[in-house]
Amino acid sequence: MQTLSDAIKKRVSCRTYSDKPIEEKILQQLESIISAVHEGPFGNKTKFKLISMETISPDQWKKMGTYGTIRGASNFLAGIVSPGPRAMEDYGYCMETVILKATALGLVTCWLGGTFQASSFARAAGLQKGELMPAVTPVGYPASQKSLTEKIMRRFAGSDHRKPWRNIFFIDDFSHPLPENSAGRYREALENLRIAPSASNKQPWRILYDAKENNFHFFVERSRQYKMLGIAHLQDIDLGIAMSHFEITARELTLPGRWKIIPDAPKEKNLEYIVSWQSKY
Incomplete structure (x- = not known):
C-alpha cells in the first residue's frame, strides 16, 4: 500500500x-x-x-x-x-x-x-x-x-527545480548549512520537506537544526513583492505545506516529536520564526 x-x-x-x-x-x-x-x-x-x-x-x-x-x-x-x-x-x-x-x-x-x-x-x-x-x-x-x-508555466516557475540543501537547512546557526549526510534519521523528513510545493516555487522555508536539543526551528523568508501585492499569506500557506511533509514523514518513520512555539527560539535577520519541531518533551 x-x-x-x-x-x-x-x-x-x-x-x-x-x-x-x-x-x-x-x-x-x-x-x-x-x-x-x-x-x-x-x-x-x-x-x-x-x-x-x-x-x-x-x-x-x-x-x-x-x-x-x-x-x-x-x-x-x-x-x-x-x-x-x-x-x-x-x-x-x-x-x-x-x-x-x-x-x-x-x-x-x-x-x-x-x-x-x-x-x-x-x-x-x-x-x-x-x-x-x-x-x-x-x-x-x-x-x-x-x-x-x-x-x-512550468518552465517559467522552475517547477521541476528545488533549492539545494545548503540554502534551506542549517545546523546550530545560519552560517553553517546542514549537510544531507549529517541529517541522520531526519534526512528523509527534511528531503520530503525540501520538495514541497510553494507559491511561484519560492520555497520560503528555512530550517535551523539545534543538534544539542534535537529540535528543528521553522522560519519563513518573506518576499517583499508578495507583501506589496497583498498576498503575503501565501507564504504562510507554504510553511504549512512544508510542516505537513515533515510531520507525515517523521510519523511514518516513527520519529518522536511535536509542534511547539518556543519563546526563546533563535532569531535571525530577515527571517520570521514560526514554530519548532520538538523531539524531546
Whole structure:
C-alpha cells in the first residue's frame, strides 16, 4: 500500500486534465477524506468541498482566473478556513494532507492561490460570511499530453527545480548549512520537506537544526513583492505545506516529536520564526 511519504515523492502539479471521470470507488474514498475533521497544529480547522464543473455555467467558469491556466478539469477541491492566529499555516497543512491522500488514490492536483477570482469559487463552494478560501486545486486524472500553457508555466516557475540543501537547512546557526549526510534519521523528513510545493516555487522555508536539543526551528523568508501585492499569506500557506511533509514523514518513520512555539527560539535577520519541531518533551 502506498504511504503518504510515497505520495510526497510522486506528487506533481498538473494543469492539463483528462475528460475521464473519477471512478465511483475512488470518488467515494475522496469524499470520505474530504468530509473528515481537519485540524492543523495550531488548532485551526479547515473544511473542504468538491466542486463539480457541472454545477457552474460556462460563463462563470470563463470568469475565473483558473480558466486560462487549467485545462479539462471537471472537479475542483476548495478549502475553507476562518480567520485566526496561524490559520494560514493550518490551512496549508490540512489541504496538503488531503492532496497527498488524493495522490495516493491515483489522482493529480495543482495548488492555485492568488491566480483565480475567489468570488466565483466562493459562490460555488457556499462560502459563508467571515470565512476565507485562500486556494483551490483541480482534482482528476492527467491528460496524455501537457498543454502549451502548462509547459510554459512550468518552465517559467522552475517547477521541476528545488533549492539545494545548503540554502534551506542549517545546523546550530545560519552560517553553517546542514549537510544531507549529517541529517541522520531526519534526512528523509527534511528531503520530503525540501520538495514541497510553494507559491511561484519560492520555497520560503528555512530550517535551523539545534543538534544539542534535537529540535528543528521553522522560519519563513518573506518576499517583499508578495507583501506589496497583498498576498503575503501565501507564504504562510507554504510553511504549512512544508510542516505537513515533515510531520507525515517523521510519523511514518516513527520519529518522536511535536509542534511547539518556543519563546526563546533563535532569531535571525530577515527571517520570521514560526514554530519548532520538538523531539524531546
